[in-house]
Amino acid sequence: GENVEQHPSTLSVQEGDSAVIKCTYSDSASNYFPWYKQELGKRPQLIIDIRSNVGEKKDQRIAVTLNKTAKHFSLHITETQPEDSAVYFCAANSMDSNYQLIWGAGTKLIIKP
Amino acid sequence: NAGVTQTPKFQVLKTGQSMTLQCAQDMNHEYMSWYRQDPGMGLRLIHYSVGAGITDQGEVPNGYNVSRSTTEDFPLRLLSAAPSQTSVYFCASRDGLASSYEQYFGPGTRLTVT
Numbered sequence: 001g002e003n004v005e006q007h008p009s010t011l012s013v014q015e016g017d018s019a020v021i022k023c024t025y026s027d028s029a030s031n032y033f034p035w036y037k038q039e040l041g042k043r044p045q046l047i048i049d050i051r052s053n054v055g056e057k058k059d060q061r062i063a064v065t066l067n068k069t070a071k072h073f074s075l076h077i078t079e080t081q082p083e084d085s086a087v088y089f090c091a092a093n094s095m096d097s098n099y100q101l102i103w104g105a106g107t108k109l110i111i112k113p
Numbered sequence: 114n115a116g117v118t119q120t121p122k123f124q125v126l127k128t129g130q131s132m133t134l135q136c137a138q139d140m141n142h143e144y145m146s147w148y149r150q151d152p153g154m155g156l157r158l159i160h161y162s163v164g165a166g167i168t169d170q171g172e173v174p175n176g177y178n179v180s181r182s183t184t185e186d187f188p189l190r191l192l193s194a195a196p197s198q199t200s201v202y203f204c205a206s207r208d209g210l211a212s213s214y215e216q217y218f219g220p221g222t223r224l225t226v227t
Contacts, residue, residue: 088129
């Protein structure tokens with residue numbers, strides 16, 4: 001079945017710098033790769049997603065890149081701000097479970113003032 | 114729209130007790146899922162449903178049952194609670210259309226089993 005690995009588990013960056021979080025997946029049939037942000041005590045919320053027919057997608061300070069050959073995708077946050085501090089999760093859909101999402105373990109992003 | 118709602122917000126059970134976590138959505142979504150979230154382990158899929166009357170197992174189904182008698186509701190039953198089931202439980206839903214994969218989460222239920 002699908003396996004999604006995410007790293008690093010914790011990332012600390014200076015405010016204004018960029019942050020990059022990486023994920024790898026195992027199921028070559030996966031075709032949807034979302035990123036969710038979860039603030040402490042809150043529910044996960046979608047911040048950006050990408051489908052397998054696209055290599056890169058941007059939304060203001062956030063971008064996601066996908067390398068289907070290598071089976072990895074990355075989240076890029078530029079000009080980080082204190083409100084970016086949260087846990088970020090990647091996911092990939094799995095053919096084995098009717099294209100339900102399989103999740104990475106999460107990255108705690110800390111923005112240092 | 115209320116979106117996805119879950120009750121209760123918090124629950125403490127003793128080992129061996131049973132209970133049902135409630136989940137409802139008012140977006141007419143076909144797909145609904147239950148996840149558990151443990152520290153450092155992300156979200157793990159317990160059970161899911163692709164429509165009323167259809168359910169299937171996810172990664173960690175043991176100790177849990179589900180049913181889907183209506184499009185709106187997807188309750189999760191703990192049959193005999195164990196301390197290993199202490200976790201935060203999230204229900205999620207999404208449209209069944211291939212053009213719309215975004216999952217919408219409920220606020221979660223924090224369950225402690227003593």
